[in-house]
Amino acid sequence: MMLNRRTTLKAAAGLAALFVGLRRAEAADLLQGSVTQGALLRGRTDPAASVVFDGKPVRLSPEGRFAFGFAYDRKEPALLSVSVPGAAPLEQSLAPAPREYRIQRIDGLPEKFVDPPKEVLDRIAREAALVDAARARDTEASWFSDAFVWPVKGPLTGVYGSQRILNGVPKRPHFGLDIAAGEGKPIVAPVGAIVALAEPDLYFTGGTVILDHGHGVSSSYLHMSRIDVKPGDTVKQGDVIGAIGKTGRATGPHLCLRLNWFQVRLDPGLVLPVP
Ligand SMILES: [Zn+2]
Known part of the structure; x- marks a missing residue:
């Protein structure tokens, strides 16, 4: 797995x-x-x-x-x-070993669920640029080499690399690890970091924090109900950065956790201890 x-x-x-x-x-x-x-x-x-x-x-x-x-x-x-x-x-x-990712086909879905409405495309592009910039940082810190801890604990409801095919159209794979937890439950930094982005309301991801662990390694926290940090803050492993929510395009309270090396999307599950 x-x-x-x-x-x-x-x-x-x-x-x-x-x-x-x-x-x-x-x-x-x-x-x-x-x-x-x-x-x-x-x-x-x-x-x-x-x-x-x-x-x-x-x-x-x-x-x-x-x-x-x-x-x-x-x-x-x-x-x-x-x-x-x-x-x-x-x-x-x-040579990276190939993996098999979960594929889910959903047909007969109303079109409005397949693509975001045209009027929000500018907003989506603007927000994507903010996120890209946060992930492009190449800072000197080396927290990335520390052992990661879980930012929150709960059942895993979504895995990295899974992909939905909606009405026959393959969507972008899911690059996060979804951890279900009650609304308001604290989320902690898995290792030390500088806060690279803290946005309360992004279109897709709602309350969003990106932590910079140094050398291009960053982690992202999506759908948060509350954010307790601001850009430029330094956090230690275990510091609370905010709380679980279902803001943005989320169906229930959970943390969508992501890991990146610059713009390369990585599997957070591979750096976390076995649950
Ligand atoms: Zn997710």
Whole structure:
């Protein structure tokens, strides 16, 4: 299902070879996460190294920590290259394991539920630009490498990558993890962050917070009934950022939790402990 610890360990063991010879690399801490579609991978290497993933330089923290991720539908392998001054660059091709996502067909739906009305398209575009900008941040903080905790606990009612086909038209896959919980229940930061966005009323997602965990890794909290933070605030793991709601286009109170590496949508379920 969402988590596969064995794959994670196997991938980490295979990748260890990549980092052999890097002076300060610690075996347990090389690359965390499974090489699979939708996964966030977190690594650590010599702080003096330069890391290139998929042709783009990746930021390294002063401790040598870095992160990157695979899109939900990524099929072609990506090249990870680690160069330490005075040593030959180490390169490894990473082929993300394919996943099977849940597909649901719904036919005979009134058209108004299929597409948003024309008069809100400008608003939707404006709000999408705000969200994109929040996800584009590449800050120096390295909270992303900490162990995540659940922002709220409850039954999982929707998973990452699931897709609805409405009246024969495939809709965008669902990139969140839906956690059902009572209206007003507090939502906490899963790791430390700077608040990148706090908007009380976005068209689709209602009360929305985006937390910046550093190096392009961000998490989003949708449909909130209350927001307790503002952009620029720093929060620690466990700090309350707001409360569960059903604002925006939601049918009942729940948290839609999302995880991104820049604009790449990742599976939050893969960084959270097994419930
Ligand atoms: Zn959702």
